[in-house]
Amino acid sequence: MDVVLPGGRDARGTLDEPNGDTTEAVVACPPHPQQGGTRADQRLTAVSKELRDHGIACLRFDYGEWDEGRGEQEDVKNAIQWARERYERVGLFGFSFGATMALCAAPEIEGLWAVCALAPDSGREGADAVAALDGIDSPVKILYAERDSTADWEPVVERAREHDMDIEGLSADHFFLGQSEKVAERVAAFFNESG
Template identity: 55%
Template sequence: MTDTVLIPGGRDVRASLDTAASDGDRADAVVVACPPHPQQRGHRGDERLAAVSDALTARGVDCLRFDYGDWDEGYGESTDADAAVSWAAERYERVGLFGFSFGGTIALVTAASRPGLAGVCALAPTARLNPDVDAVAALDDIVALGVPARVLYAARDTTAEWRPVVDRAEALGVGTTEFGSDHFFVGQAGDVGAAAAEFLIPRLGSD
């Protein structure tokens, strides 16, 4: 089941909450999913986000897929993600983060200031969104906080500047998973969903 959610805050942030339970019982855990770049038609219905949600809800974890508010060079979008995590943390015992591309960077930057997160998984994150939003530096903070992290990337990705993120992750001992794909993971959305769920589910206390 999917419900529409309005995320409180100063920006217009709308979300879809995909729920795992069919018997009326609420799940204890949720993953907040950050979409790709909104100026490149990224939105909460992105097939990679949907595939992750399907894999999570099939195994007892809810998924909150949200759309960013008005474009704000990555600054407001980071605020949107943090607001979505706050909304989730008020309602669930455990919260994880996932993001794709621009959203992967947003997820890492958001996780860097959230010590209570169960885990963060970034798919094809770019190294930097703007001068102040840096996924590479965020990895250091995530490790220092003790938040489990995983970076998924495509070996043939020529769209996102992912290499600095992967290199830093491996230097810090953060797990990485390579796909034989380009940036868009054409025909591999199901595999992406399975890989993200395989990392997140144990840390969310499900299955």
Template identity: 55%
Template sequence: MAPVGIPGGRGVTASLDRPGSDALVVACPPHPQYGGTRSDSRLEAVSDALAPEVGCLRFDYGPWDEGRGERADAENALRWARERADAVGLFGYSFGAAVALRAAAEVGEAGPAVLSVLAPPARLTEHLDAVAALDALDCPVQVVVGERDDTVDWEPVADRAADLGHAVERLPADHHFVGQRGRIGETVGPFLRGHL
């Protein structure tokens, strides 16, 4: 794991797992105001599942900015990864899932080759409307939800993703996926690797 700084003027720091990889996945953490960091166990599970051939850039957001700055952080991390890897994917969990969806929809040609989101909330702020973002994506998308998740309103995201023909996986879990680290890796890792 190599520490890196992400340009963009927001003081974003990241950990790069397997820095020599030709393919990278950028991983967006959960809500920073609730303790979400790049060391989140669900992000680590995905990174572990990508080994040994795919690297993972797990980053911490800069100062809280109600979704705007956090989305910019993800966009900057995507651009950083695109400059260093032949293929780039994107993953996000919870708040990070909404950030990932919006960032993927906004960056155009710098967007990911593949996107997977875990426990995505339908809408958090005016800057993080996950359902609307799905309509702007032209890469393979996987939406993974916990069937017992009553923390976020994930159903509109899963429904719209299914309508658009994207992969929707329902796991027997709550929002935090307690005890499901292995299952997260087994579900997300192969999907991302298969499209990179």
């Protein structure tokens, strides 16, 4: 199902729903739009499929017009707002730039089910994912690639450790090539375990 997100930006998404009714949904944030990141990203689609298999809806969306991270965080909040009007529990997932946007938007969103960040960057373009971790009051899982030379992930993992958050390193590069299903299983398991 195609979705137009609320707010003043032209941001659109795709809602993937499981068979049967559900009261739970996860909003999935794509990688950097200026580097070709869209809701069709293979990691997002794999996570969405796995979530559906666990009876959880997934809203994958594209950001509106590029706004150096500020508008993109607004898109995350608008996607959460859209999902909350339809589901009782709403979580947040993102990959790469999307993981950074998810972490940075999360402190301003009350009552999130949980937040899962795959290969987050510590932040640039008006976003500080390390500082954002201090303000998230939901369960958080950081999945990082041990051979990631693209994202500046170490400061995020270090701060997450200080907060005793769920952290898991996978033997992969930034793009988790050939490992989308493994990643999706970890993400879905985290949401299921986050009660």
